[in-house]
Amino acid sequence: MADETIGIVGAGILGLATGREIALRRPGTRVVVLEKEPQVAVHQTGHNSGVVHAGIYYAPGSLKADLCVRGVSILREYCQERGLPYAEIGKLVVAVREDELGRMENLYQRARNNHVPELRKVSKEEIRELEPHAGGIAALHSPRTAITDYPAVAREFAKDIEAAGGEVRLGFPVTSLTDVPGGIEVASAQDRVRVDRLVLCAGLHSDSVARLAKDRREPRIVPFRGEYMLLRPDRTDLVRGLIYPVPDPRYPFLGVHFTPRVDGSVEVGPNAVLALAREGYRRSRISPGDLAGLAAYPGSWRMAAQHWRTGIREYRGSLSVSAFMKDARLYVPGVGASDVVRGGAGVRAQALDRDGTLVDDFRIHRVGRITAVRNAPSPAATASMAIAEHLVDGLFADVSAN
Known part of the structure; x- marks a missing residue:
């Protein structure tokens, strides 16, 4: 099997970590990473807070717990080896x-x-x-909780893939997946690639790409926008390390917290508001197709029935800086609305089951020659190298069995 070609859909940190793991573990295998954007790490990876989670929150025995703890150690070693930012600020x-x-x-x-x-x-x-x-x-x-620069890590993974003879092909939005003798044909509007096996790491579009693979329809992705404030530069000395609330176990979100970044800035946030587009980084961004998909899915209405009060509170904080900072001041009382400016935002690909349950753990499906990552929320960036090991273990086990 040394001359096979394995495709990866998605050049976020998880897709690139998986491609790198294949290239290192299976010399001679051709790795092709296919990405719709003109550069790597554009979406969830590019909007990540940079926190390297230590494994505090996750249910023992879950994939999150096991792979986060493993992921921290190998990510730390990789960053140190490559001279990438990694600071244990606590x-x-x-x-x-x-x-x-x-x-x-x-x-x-x-x-x-x-x-x-x-x-x-x-x-x-x-x-x-x-x-x-x-x-x-x-x-x-x-x-030992740390911060790093995940887009920089992702770019380094891409270099490793190319150094091993693989390819990161940008501007390749996948439009169809077709079974062909001995493999899969992956097509965009302008090009086609034939691979022996395929791993889907499509993030915000993981459910729609998985449907191209004839995977089950659930879970669906619901996009939640997380908005940040930034402490003004003359107020960043109010925070030394990461300051988090005790999370509410009913939700997979950690609440508004204070996050120093490797560039010296300090973020406050994020909130969690339902985005009106999968790539809805601004409130003004609305996708009629994404909204129609949400409205047609029974899980969306069941989720809304359970959590509408929380949703209203989060939207209030989205519209008002004072409301946003009300909770934050519980943790750093000296910080108010005048001490922050609006920062950036990210969109989390939150998987939702048909019964309205927000999926908490990583979820991976296998359909023939295709492995589909259907839910990979935080701490997926922290655990990316360990998730890649887990995916590739299953991939090569299947190859050996065949």
Whole structure:
């Protein structure tokens, strides 16, 4: 099988990590990464907060937990080897109310089960030692939580693929997948590529591309826009490391938090509002086709029935800087609306089941010669190299069986 061709749809960090893993593990295999955009890492990777998660939040035994913990170690080593930014600035997960202490304790036990390194509980006084301007009554401190530059990592993965003889083909929007003898023909409007096996890492379009592969219709992707504020440059000294709330276990979102970036800026956010287009980075961006797909899917209405109150609160914060900063001030009381400016936004590809459940764990389907990544939310960037190992293990196991 050394002369086979394996295709990857999607040149975000996960698609590129998978292509790199194939090229390194299977010398002689031709890897072709197909990307609709004119450059790599345009969408979720390019709008990522840059946090390297330590594995605090994820259910023990889940793919998220296992692959995040593995992913951190190999990502750290890769960044150090390539001279890419990687700074262990630490994270505080802060409780601001008494009724959050039980959830914080559950989170602590979960993190211990996930072998998060050096995690400890800290008191109100210790919070102030770590973050002099922070609020809160108790916290968890994860000193090994880090930040990096994921688009830079993705570009380095692309270089590795090309150095191994592979190709990253840009401007190739996939329009059809056709079974042919011994393989699959992947077509765009202008070109065709024949591959022996195919891995779909299409992110915001993962469900629609999977349908081209005749995969099941569920889960569907619901786009959630996450908007950020930026601390003004003269106020960034109010935050030393990452400051997060205790998350609500009903939602796969972590809430508004403070995130220093490798360029020295500090983001506040994100919120989580339903985007009106899969690539709806601005409120004004509306896709009638995407909206029609959401409206026709029963899971969308069931999700809305369960979470409409939260949705209204999130939209209020989207429209008003003061409302956005109301929650943020619980964690850094000295920061107000006058201390921030509007920053960028990203769109999260959130998978949604037909019953209205927001899919939490990574989800991977296999259809013949095609492997489809159907849900890869945070910490997918952190875990990208470990997810790639997992995908390629399954890919080559199938090849061996055949």
